[in-house]
Amino acid sequence: MASTSQQSKGSDGVLRKLDMAIQFLTAAKDAGGFAPAQIALGAACALLNMIRDTISNKQGFVGLGLYCARVCKALDRGLNANKSVELDDSTLQAIGQLKTTIDEIQKKVEEMGKKSVVRGFLNAKNEKDAIAGWRQELGEVLQVFQTELAVNTHVMVAGTYKNVLAIQEGAHSVQASTPLGELPPPAPKAFFGRDELIEEVVGHLEKLESIALIGAGGIGKTSIALTVLEDDRIKARFGDNRRFIRCEQFLASRVHFLTRLSKVIGAGVDNPEDLVPLRPFLSSKETLIIFDNAESILDPQGPNHKEIYAVVDELCQFKTVCLCITSRMTTVPRYCKRPRIPTLSMEAAREIFYGIYGNGEQSDIIDNLLQRLDFHALSITLLATTASDNVWDHDRLAKEWDERRAQVLRTDHDESLAATIELSLTSPTFRKLGPDAHDLLGVVAFFPQGVGEKNLDWFFPTIFSRANIFDKFCALSLTHRSNGFITMLAPLRDYFRPQDPKASPFLCATKDHYFTRLSVNPDPDHSRSGETEWIVQEDVNVEHLLDVFTSIDAGAVNVWDACGNFLHHLRWHKARQITLGTKIKDLPDSHPSKAKCLLTLAQLSGAMGNHAGCKHLLLHALALELERGNDFGVAETLQCLSYANQHLGMYKEAIQQAKEALEIFKQLGDMREQLNCLQSLARSFLFDSRLDAAEETVSRNIELLPEKGHELHLSQSHRLLGEIYRRKGEMEKAVYHFKTALTIASPFDWQGQLFWIHYEMAVMFYNEGEYNDANAHIEQAKSHAAHDAYNLGRGMKIQARIWYRQHRLNDARSEALRALGTFERLGAAADAGRCQHFLQTIEQAMESELISSESDPDGELPGHDIIFYPC
Numbered sequence: 001m002a003s004t005s006q007q008s009k010g011s012d013g014v015l016r017k018l019d020m021a022i023q024f025l026t027a028a029k030d031a032g033g034f035a036p037a038q039i040a041l042g043a044a045c046a047l048l049n050m051i052r053d054t055i056s057n058k059q060g061f062v063g064l065g066l067y068c069a070r071v072c073k074a075l076d077r078g079l080n081a082n083k084s085v086e087l088d089d090s091t092l093q094a095i096g097q098l099k100t101t102i103d104e105i106q107k108k109v110e111e112m113g114k115k116s117v118v119r120g121f122l123n124a125k126n127e128k129d130a131i132a133g134w135r136q137e138l139g140e141v142l143q144v145f146q147t148e149l150a151v152n153t154h155v156m157v158a159g160t161y162k163n164v165l166a167i168q169e170g171a172h173s174v175q176a177s178t179p180l181g182e183l184p185p186p187a188p189k190a191f192f193g194r195d196e197l198i199e200e201v202v203g204h205l206e207k208l209e210s211i212a213l214i215g216a217g218g219i220g221k222t223s224i225a226l227t228v229l230e231d232d233r234i235k236a237r238f239g240d241n242r243r244f245i246r247c248e249q250f251l252a253s254r255v256h257f258l259t260r261l262s263k264v265i266g267a268g269v270d271n272p273e274d275l276v277p278l279r280p281f282l283s284s285k286e287t288l289i290i291f292d293n294a295e296s297i298l299d300p301q302g303p304n305h306k307e308i309y310a311v312v313d314e315l316c317q318f319k320t321v322c323l324c325i326t327s328r329m330t331t332v333p334r335y336c337k338r339p340r341i342p343t344l345s346m347e348a349a350r351e352i353f354y355g356i357y358g359n360g361e362q363s364d365i366i367d368n369l370l371q372r373l374d375f376h377a378l379s380i381t382l383l384a385t386t387a388s389d390n391v392w393d394h395d396r397l398a399k400e401w402d403e404r405r406a407q408v409l410r411t412d413h414d415e416s417l418a419a420t421i422e423l424s425l426t427s428p429t430f431r432k433l434g435p436d437a438h439d440l441l442g443v444v445a446f447f448p449q450g451v452g453e454k455n456l457d458w459f460f461p462t463i464f465s466r467a468n469i470f471d472k473f474c475a476l477s478l479t480h481r482s483n484g485f486i487t488m489l490a491p492l493r494d495y496f497r498p499q500d501p502k503a504s505p506f507l508c509a510t511k512d513h514y515f516t517r518l519s520v521n522p523d524p525d526h527s528r529s530g531e532t533e534w535i536v537q538e539d540v541n542v543e544h545l546l547d548v549f550t551s552i553d554a555g556a557v558n559v560w561d562a563c564g565n566f567l568h569h570l571r572w573h574k575a576r577q578i579t580l581g582t583k584i585k586d587l588p589d590s591h592p593s594k595a596k597c598l599l600t601l602a603q604l605s606g607a608m609g610n611h612a613g614c615k616h617l618l619l620h621a622l623a624l625e626l627e628r629g630n631d632f633g634v635a636e637t638l639q640c641l642s643y644a645n646q647h648l649g650m651y652k653e654a655i656q657q658a659k660e661a662l663e664i665f666k667q668l669g670d671m672r673e674q675l676n677c678l679q680s681l682a683r684s685f686l687f688d689s690r691l692d693a694a695e696e697t698v699s700r701n702i703e704l705l706p707e708k709g710h711e712l713h714l715s716q717s718h719r720l721l722g723e724i725y726r727r728k729g730e731m732e733k734a735v736y737h738f739k740t741a742l743t744i745a746s747p748f749d750w751q752g753q754l755f756w757i758h759y760e761m762a763v764m765f766y767n768e769g770e771y772n773d774a775n776a777h778i779e780q781a782k783s784h785a786a787h788d789a790y791n792l793g794r795g796m797k798i799q800a801r802i803w804y805r806q807h808r809l810n811d812a813r814s815e816a817l818r819a820l821g822t823f824e825r826l827g828a829a830a831d832a833g834r835c836q837h838f839l840q841t842i843e844q845a846m847e848s849e850l851i852s853s854e855s856d857p858d859g860e861l862p863g864h865d866i867i868f869y870p871c
Contacts, residue, residue: 185222185226186226186230187223187226187227187229187230188223188226188227191223191227192344192347192348192351192352193344193345193347193348193349193351194220194223194224194227194348197224197339197341197342198224198227198228198231200339201213201224201228201324201339202228202231202233202234204337204339205228205234205237205288205322205324206233206234206237208286208319208320208321208322209322209337210316210321210322210323210324210325210333210335210336210337211323211324211325211336211337211338211339212294212325212326212327212332212333212336212337212338213225213324213325213326213327213339213341214326214327214328214329214330214332214338214341214477215328215341215477216328216376216477216478216480216488216489216492217328217378217420217421217423217424217477218376218377218378218379218417218420218491219341219343219376219377219378219489220341220344220377220378221326221327221341222292222293222326223377224326224341225244225290225292225324225326226244226290228324229242229244229288229290229324234288237286237288238286238287238288238322241265241285241286241287241288242287242288242290243264243265243287243288243289243290244264244289244290244292245260245261245264245289245290245291245292246292246293247291247292247293247294247295247296247297248292248293248296252296252297252299252302252303252304252305252308253304253307253308254274254304254307254308254311255271255273257297257308257311258271258272258273258274258275258278258311259271259272261278261289261311262278264289265278265281265282265287265289266281267281267282269281274311275311275314275315282315282318282320282321283318283319283320284320285320286320286321286322287320287321287322288322288323288324289315289321289322289323289324290323290324290325290326291312291323291324291325291326292326293326293327293328294312294325294326294327294329294332295327295328295329295331295424295427297312298312298327298329298331298332299329299331299427299428299429300329300331300429301427301428301429301431301432302428303428305331309331309333312325312332312333313333313334313335315333316333316335316336317335323336328423328424328427328476328477329427329429329475329476329477330474330475330477331475343374343375343376343377343489344375344376344377344380345375346367346370346371346375348375349370349373349375349380350362350366350367350370352377352380352381352384353366353370353380353383353384354366354384355384356381356384356385356388357384357387357388358388363394365394365395365397365398366394366397368398369383369397369398369401372401372490373490373491374489374490374491376489376490376491378417378420378491379409379417379491382409382410382411382415382416382417383397383401383408383409385411385415386408386409386410386411389411405494406418406491406494406495409491417491417495418495421478421492421495424476424477424478425438427476429472429475429476430472430476430478433469433472436463436469436506437469437473438496439498439504439505439506440460440463440469440470440473440506441473441478441479441488441496442496442497442498442504442506442507443459443504443506443507443510444473444479444486444487444488444493444496445488445492445493445494445495445496445497445498446497446498446501446504446507446544446545446548447487447541447544447545448540448541448544449485449487449538449540449541450479450482450485450486450487450488451470451485451486451487451510452484452485452486452537452538453470453481453484453485453486454484455513456470458513459506459509459510459513460506460509470486473486474486478492484537501548501549501552502552510545511545511549514541514542514545514562515558515559515562515565517534518542518562518565518566518569519562519565520532521568522535522568522569522571522572522573523572523712524711524712524748524750524753532569532572532573533573533751535566535569535570535573535574536573536574536787539566539569539570539574539576542566543566543578543579543580546559546562546563546566546580547579547580547583550563550580550583551583554583554587555591557592557593560587560591560593560594560597561593561596563580563584563593563597564593564596564597564599564600565600566580567580567597567600567601567603567604568600568603570604571600571603571604571607572752573751573752573787573788574787574788574789575604575607575608575788575789575790575791575826576608576789576790576826577608577825577826577827578604580601581601584597584598584601585598589624594624595621595624595625595628595630595633595637596633598617598618598620598621598624599617599618599621599633599636599637599640601617602614602615602616602617602618602621602640602644603640605617606640606643606644606647607790608790608826608827608828609790609823609826609828609830609831610827610828610829611644611647611648611830612648614640614644615641615644615645615648618637618640618641618644619641621633621637622634622637622638622641625637631664631667631668632664632668632670634664635660635661635664635665635668635673635677636661636673638657638658638660638661638664639657639658639661639673639676639677639680641654641657642654642655642657642658642661642680642681642684643680643683645657646680646683646684646687649687651684651687651688652688654680654684654687655681655684655685655688658677658680658681658684659677659681661673661677661680662674662677662678662681665677671704672710674704675701675704675705675710675713676713678697678698678700678701678704679698679701679713679716679717679720681697682694682695682697682698682701682720682724683720685697686720686723686724686727689727691724691727691728694720694724695721695724695725698717698720698721698724699721701717702714702717702718702721705717711744711745711748712745712748712750712753714744715741715742715744715745715750715753715757716741716753718737718738718740718741718744719737719738719741719753719756719757719760721733721737722734722735722736722737722738722741722760722761722764723760725737726760726764726767731764731768734764735761735764738757738760738761738764741753741757742754742757742758745757751784751785751786751787751788752784752788752791754780754781754784755781755784755785755788755791755795756781758777758778758780758781758784759777759778759781759791759794759795759798761773761777762774762775762777762778762781762798762802763798765777766798766801766802766805769805771802771805771806774798774802775799775802775803775806778795778798778799778802779799781795781798782795782796782799789822789825789826790822790823790826790828792822793819793822793823793826793828793831794819794831796815796816796818796819796822797815797816797819797831797834797835797838799815800812800813800815800816800819800838800842801838803815804838804841804842804845809842809845809846812842813839813842813843813846816835816838816839816842817839819831819835820832820835820836820839823835
């Protein structure tokens with residue numbers, strides 16, 4: 001449609017002529033004379049005033065159609081009041097000309113109406129001059145007609161009435177084809193994955209329960225509403241009393257809202273000031289009204305929000321009125337149900353994409369892109385449209401997405417994701433949040449998990465009312481809450497993510513806070529209980545932060561030191577694969593942080609069972625520390641090499657490295673690390689079956705331990721003694737030391753230590769054939785490994801062995817498969833191989849129904865499977 005200025009320019013001439021005609025007729029009527037003439041002149045004045053208001057306020061095809069219909073209706077009223085007077089020829093000629101003009105305009109409107117609704121009614125840019133011309137033509141004819149009426153004093157007579165009926169018939173099709181108010185868009189042809197939601201919405205509406213569909217732009221709110229509007233059950237319940245109002249297409253004031261509402265429902269009340277004159281109509285029949293994009297009138301910071309909200313709230317209370325509100329904002333009437341609008345399923349996302357793209361051959365590349373779009377309906381539609389318009393194959397589309405992200409979500413028809421996001425940013429509520437709001441959204445967008453709600457004070461201490469700002473982000477559907485985080489959909493994240501992370505002051509402040517938090521040593525003997533376990537929940541954010549900033553500035557020491565600290569935290573609390581390993585290995589040997597990063601990467605690999613890889617990294621780190629003459633680094637690396645060699649069965653080498661590390665720490669006077677070396681040495685003796693040497697070493701270790709401050713180390717030492725006595729066959733002593741270790745560790749809630757105590761007791765009872773006790777302890781062990789995938793896999797593997805011995809073959813097979821999947825995801829090849837072997841044993845037992853010690857590939861569970869200190 002033409003803009004307001006273009007439209008008003010086309011109608012100014014008509015309005016001027018109408019003003020002149022109204023003045024002329026008013027003067028003639030006031031002069032007095034023959035009564036029917038006065039009546040006719042008064043009717044003509046009223047008619048022209050009505051026409052003038054119509055031209056001033058109504059635009060476009062629908063406005064022109066109603067314009068013609070209202071001319072006929074007003075003329076009908078005037079003629080009907082003067083049926084007894086005969087017409088003369090000039091009046092008949094004037095009426096005939098009026099009829100001809102209306103008929104011609106009607107035909108032109110109908111021709112345009114036959115075109116696409118969207119193209120003909122909403123994008124009729126090329127026809128704007130024609131519309132203005134038709135209006136002007138009609139206005140001029142009406143002026144001539146009114147002049148003829150004013151000259152003749154016996155205007156409104158019975159003969160005129162039949163001519164008005166003919167005029168009304170001519171305009172009838174325009175009026176009938178134009179719905180009251182505005183024509184809703186058609187329901188989408190392709191609509192997938194919303195069946196359950198549609199059922200829920202229809203269920204509410206059938207019970208006359210108003211609903212609000214609230215969600216981010218492009219998630220599909222309007223499509224859902226239009227689909228519901230055309231549902232057979234809704235048609236059966238409401239019939240033709242189904243109305244659709246686009247709230248963004250009129251000024252957000254109570255006057256405009258009530259005027260639009262009156263026209264849409266067909267109440268026939270001009271310019272109502274409140275709902276009072278509409279109540280009889282609203283109460284007379286059940287009506288469904290959809291308010292689309294209602295955030296434009298219900299924004300709490302809008303100038304007329306309270307007045308409009310009060311009207312909508314009152315509408316919800318009518319027993320005969322049912323509202324369906326679509327909005328990006330959560331501010332809706334209190335009586336509205338709020339069904340959740342989820343993102344699409346993979347299947348529905350594929351249906352939408354390939355329905356537009358045109359190639360039904362599914363691809364993992366497309367599935368990956370759909371997942372990265374968070375299954376957001378509009379983004380999928382735009383992506384498919386762009387790919388189709390540019391004839392991109394799957395590889396080219398993926399390449400363009402990786403390089404340009406949000407820019408790809410713009411079609412040749414100038415549709416874009418940015419346009420729908422910016423609607424939210426122009427809202428009064430968002431603008432009132434101040435200049436920092438956009439940058440804060442950038443921080444949320446940067447992190448894959450979003451920002452932890454508990455971290456707001458910590459991250460943004462300089463922002464006043466920070467909690468309120470983030471609440472408003474959620475109220476605007478720019479963000480949402482998920483598992484304790486404030487996050488956003490992936491397409492919005494791509495839009496808001498800072499192009500230059502270093503240039504974002506809030507993001508850099510957040511980075512510094514994370515780095516400070518990572519500097520706390522996760523060893524429970526060094527930090528307060530639970531002080532470093534936050535990494536379990538925020539590890540994905542931290543890894544992404546480090547990945548980005550190590551890419552921006554590969555030479556920055558503080559970033560790489562934070563990287564080493566991050567790996568240290570993961571090893572203690574959530575051992576898993578990371579993406580930073582390659583970057584660490586590719587650092588130049590001269591980088592001051594490389595040795596530390598190699599050491600922590602090696603320890604993390606060992607914690608996941610990759611002891612060969614661990615040893616390879618440690619040898620590289622040892623060479624760097626020796627070259628730099630860093631005695632502490634050399635001793636620390638030797639101690640970790642001792643652990644790696646223990647697991648690789650190289651016990652003599654492990655013993656020698658533990659002794660070398662012990663001597664260096666003695667020279668450095670570091671008692672804490674001397675105790676760690678003694679424990680490592682004792683473990684090496686244990687694995688080398690030198691049980692007396694192991695017992696003597698760990699006992700000396702316990703004697704040297706202070707009473708306070710080394711509780712974890714003391715608990716680990718008693719665990720080790722428990723295993724030594726188990727190997728010696730002294731079960732009472734073994735149980736005593738395991739329980740002592742458990743008593744020391746329990747008050748501190750050390751998850752890793754508690755896992756290993758119960759794990760080792762399960763191994764002990766398994767080897768004694770006490771499978772019920774073994775099963776009880778392995779269940780306890782698994783409960784303490786919720787965030788440690790590798791240890792959880794170990795627990796599954798042992799439990800499968802226990803169930804195998806108890807002839808629970810199906811359970812054993814299921815648990816072994818779970819363990820196998822865990823080890824494969826972690827890249828723990830040796831453990832995965834053992835699981836595969838054991839699964840074969842289970843399969844053979846299921847076929848032969850024979851379980852014996854000969855069919856058990858490992859017999860007694862070995863001590864190699866036990867870790868006493870997370871090196």
